[in-house]
Amino acid sequence: MKVVKLEDVIGTDMDVDGGNWVSRRLILKKDGMGYSVHDTVIKAGTETHIWYQNHLESVYCIEGEGEVETLSDNKIWPIKKDELYALDKNDEHLLRAKTDMRMVCVFNPPITGREVHDENGVYQIVDDEE
Template identity: 35%
Template structure:
C-alpha cells in the first residue's frame, strides 16, 4: 500500500516548480506503479509551452480556469473544473490561465516521472 501525504511531500525533491507552475509528485517511478500522479498548479499570467515527447499525460482540472491550445492546429479548449485534457499523441500545446486563480490539475504521466523533473527548453521532460 502506498500512502502519499502532500503535507509530508511538500518541500522535498518531489515538490518541483518552474516559471509559472508548481507540481507536487504524489506517485513517481520509484513507487513502481508504472505511471506517476501529480498535483499541479499553473499560476495566473503563466503561459506554458509544452511538448511531452517522452511521455503521455492526462490532466483533470479541479480548480481555476484556463485554455489549452493545440499548437499544430491552433484549436483551443476551455479547461474548467471537471474537464480532462490528454495530449495523447505527444501533441505540442500551450496552457494559459484565465482569471485570478491558479489552474489546479491532477495529472497522470506514463511512463512515470522520476519526481524532480522540470521542463527543458523545448517544453518536455527527459526520458524516464
C-alpha cells in the same frame, strides 16, 4: 499499500517549482505503478509551452480556469474545474491559466521526479542510475 499526503510532499524535493507552475510529485517511477501522479498548480496569468515527446499525460482540473492551445492545429480548448484533457498524441501545446489552476496530472511512462521542462517544453527521459 501506499498512502501519500500532500502535506508531507510540500516543501520537500518532491515539490518542484517550474516558474509558471508548482508540481507536487505524489507517485513516481520508483513506486513501480507504471505511471506517475502529480498535484500541480498552474499560476494565474501564465502561459507555458509544453511538448511531452517522451510521455503521454492526462490532466484533470480540480480548481480554476484556463485553456490549452494545441499547436499542430492552433485549436483552443477551454479548461475548467471538473474537466480532463488527455495529450494522447504527445501534443505540443500552450497551457494558459486565467486563474490559478489546480490539476491532477498522470504521466505514462512515469517520471522519476527530477525532470523539468527543457527549452522545447519537453521532459527528457531520466535514467534511474543518475
